[in-house]
Amino acid sequence: MRFRIINTIIILLLFAGLVLAFFELASFIYVLAFIVFYLLFLLTVSTNVRFNFFVKSFNENPGLNKKQVAITFDDGPVEITLEILKVLAKYKCRAGFFCIGKNIAAKPKIFKEIIKAGHLVGNHTYTHTRKMGALSVSRMIWEIQECNKIVEETAGIKMNLFRPPFGIVSPKTQKALQKTGLQSVGWSIRSFDAVLSSEEIILNRIKKRIKPGAVILLHDNNAKTVKILEQLLVFLEQNNYEVVRPDKLLKINAYS
Numbered sequence: 001m002r003f004r005i006i007n008t009i010i011i012l013l014l015f016a017g018l019v020l021a022f023f024e025l026a027s028f029i030y031v032l033a034f035i036v037f038y039l040l041f042l043l044t045v046s047t048n049v050r051f052n053f054f055v056k057s058f059n060e061n062p063g064l065n066k067k068q069v070a071i072t073f074d075d076g077p078v079e080i081t082l083e084i085l086k087v088l089a090k091y092k093c094r095a096g097f098f099c100i101g102k103n104i105a106a107k108p109k110i111f112k113e114i115i116k117a118g119h120l121v122g123n124h125t126y127t128h129t130r131k132m133g134a135l136s137v138s139r140m141i142w143e144i145q146e147c148n149k150i151v152e153e154t155a156g157i158k159m160n161l162f163r164p165p166f167g168i169v170s171p172k173t174q175k176a177l178q179k180t181g182l183q184s185v186g187w188s189i190r191s192f193d194a195v196l197s198s199e200e201i202i203l204n205r206i207k208k209r210i211k212p213g214a215v216i217l218l219h220d221n222n223a224k225t226v227k228i229l230e231q232l233l234v235f236l237e238q239n240n241y242e243v244v245r246p247d248k249l250l251k252i253n254a255y256s
């Protein structure tokens with residue numbers, strides 16, 4: 001609501017600026033520069049859940065004085081998820097898996113393996129459509145509810161936590177979360193494991209940003225993430241970091 005008022009005021013001011021520029025009472029360049037700046041600002045806050053602009057999200061535990069971090073995986077469950085589970089079991093770590101509803105429907109056994117191993121599961125929408133930013137509130141609600149529904153049917157649990165696909169958030173996401181009662185969980189370290197090809201660059205990106213309370217984002221539908229994970233867990237062990245489940249690190253409830 002607050003954003004809608006501010007947004008309307010800014011659009012009206014920009015419109016007034018354009019009118020003044022048209023009558024040569026203001027510099028057209030300045031008005032244009034402000035429009036570009038405002039569009040870039042909107043793009044930044046709507047594609048970065050970390051900024052907590054449209055949605056209040058749990059992205060890290062900044063006040064933590066213990067050397068603890070959480071690791072999260074998005075976009076499963078798929079066959080590679082089983083490899084990820086093996087590595088986590090080898091290092092006795094518990095992580096968080098934000099699963100896509102249609103993948104759960106396709107791989108219910110793998111989904112149950114995640115839960116059986118003691119990891120957290122969260123909602124990552126039903127379809128994970130690339131048009132996420134353009135969805136209506138009612139479609140957003142459907143995406144969240146369908147994902148929770150398949151989890152209730154498959155595993156008998158009611159998930160409380162939601163991770164926005166691509167980190168894209170808007171006032172519509174906020175409304176959908178209010179309606180469904182889920183809480184958003186973001187991240188403080190984006191590995192770009194789904195985008196970058198070099199394992200070394202990805203691993204170094206993460207290592208550089210590690211600090212107590214950090215939440216790391218990885219993808220369990222990516223083959224190279226298996227190797228990156230093992231190297232990351234070795235690094236964390238060497239540096240006396242403990243990997244804890246995201247709900248424990250963030251002090252929130254995963255299920256209701």
Ligand SMILES: [Zn+2]
Pocket residue numbers: 074075124128164165166
């Ligand atoms: Zn995703």
